[in-house]
Amino acid sequence: MSQTREFRRGEDVVVIHDSGRPDGPEYVLVHGLGMAHDYWSELASVLEQTGRVHALDLPGFGDAPEPAAPLSMPAAGELLAELLVAEGIDRAVLVGHSTGAQVVTETAARHPELVDRVVLIAPTVNPRERTLAKQTMRFLQDIALVHPKALWYGVSLYAKAGPRWYAANLLPMLEHRIELVLPAVTAPTLVIRGEHDRIVPRDWAEEVARLVPDGRYAEVPGRGHETMIRAGRRVGELVARHAQGLPAGRPASLVDPPPTDRPLGVAAALGVMARDYAYAGVRQFAWLGARHEPHAWRRGEPDKPQVVLLPGVYEHWSFMRPLGDALNAEGHRVVVVHGMRANRRPIAETAARVAKALARSAPPPAGRVIVAHSKGGLIGKHVLLDDEGESLGVRGVVAICTPFAGARRARLFGDPSIRALLPGDATIVRLEDAASVNARIVSVFGTFDPHVPDGSALEGAMNVQVAVAGHFRVLAAPETAEAVLAGIARLTDDAHGATGSAPSSSTR
Incomplete structure (x- = not known):
């Protein structure tokens, strides 16, 4: 009172x-x-x-x-x-x-x-x-x-x-x-x-x-x-x-010094966008015959956390297969959540589905780390918020090209599932205000993202910029796989470390 x-x-x-x-x-x-x-x-x-x-x-x-x-x-x-x-x-x-x-x-x-x-x-x-x-x-x-x-x-x-x-x-x-x-x-x-x-x-x-x-x-x-x-x-x-x-x-x-890189010119930006969409077009065909994830993904080293892949809107889990293969090659067991289809459902509803799917099996001793692309990163953060007791064993989220503050260019699309990413959307605002879990997030992004022009840096998280341009091509870049692996190790080490301290935020 x-x-x-x-x-x-x-x-x-x-x-x-x-x-x-x-x-x-x-x-x-x-x-x-x-x-x-x-x-x-x-x-x-x-x-x-x-x-x-x-x-x-x-x-x-x-x-x-x-x-x-x-x-x-x-x-x-x-x-x-x-x-x-x-x-x-x-x-x-x-x-x-x-x-x-x-x-x-x-x-x-x-x-x-x-x-x-x-x-x-x-x-x-x-x-x-x-x-x-x-x-x-x-x-x-x-x-x-x-x-x-x-x-x-x-x-x-x-x-x-x-x-x-x-x-x-x-x-x-x-x-x-x-x-x-x-x-x-x-x-x-x-x-x-x-x-x-x-x-x-x-x-x-x-x-x-x-x-x-x-x-x-x-x-x-x-x-x-x-x-x-x-x-x-x-x-x-x-x-x-x-x-x-x-x-x-x-x-x-x-604290980062003021950026010295010159912004991309119009011609260079259009070139990046053309290559980015060409890559996305090719990856969209990957879902053909991809009903189940590769058998190799089911095997991994027991002392490494399980990786849960969450794709972005209009993306099947197979869209992230190059990154999944790279993580599996480094000893991580990789799992996907079936039933997401094109990932057009609301963020909160999809987060609940992901949590329900993960709850069907006990978390491995080394825990789980969600590795997500674009909208998938927002879903992953929602899972962290909802799993207050950490019963799902999720140590954190490595999000790639995620619009944590919303995507203002979503207004150019008529699809409600994309317009739900606008900065003023109630779910986006709630997630943006929920800074308490940001220390359990690693945000990875490229040098230029045509879909997230305001950037994916998240206050309180560990922010890592890779030397690759685009929103989709970033997923297949070796630099991204390296950054994701480092992020997983950071989240896992901090979760099990003697101090229990959260990862500090830095940008490379």
């Missing part, structure tokens, strides 16, 4: 909104400029399941009265530290968004004894754009892409704070040099950014993760500066994992 109280220091008042359970981490949520505790609601509902949540209204925002003058960022950091001491919030997990990230950073740097962990969501201000004109332009660019839900939150909260008070707090935000403070933050820190955030560019967010001594970086696909409003559940899961000492995002040392 939510409780509200005030913390006062002179004329500065902070309103604290408490919720959640008394045990577990102590989360302190610090909002950005013009915002208030309200916009944390979806994220807070996730954190409440693991610990105590303290969502703040800083002086002059939300339910907190306006003081005579705005606080500088160092002063706001000191105010937060005094609040932690006065309220008895021991070893807090400080979560700051936008300008709130600047406040949190000051507190963590000045009073490390009060802080257990830090989460910086969309941290401002990018030093290369520290002017009012540039920040205003970035704000307008971000607003142009904002979802109506987030826009309504923002407009209502900005109106409540008032334009005069909002403008008064701009100068302290711009004057603060967070890049000079970050190296003094000793607490493990997770930096979270929305993929389309115009205010916080990727290179700056990655730099923030590198500037703290113990930093990790996570990016939420398809979201902007308001990521915790539109993807509160997913961000909440990342925060909860970080608070509990579990891997969330990538270590800063593995």
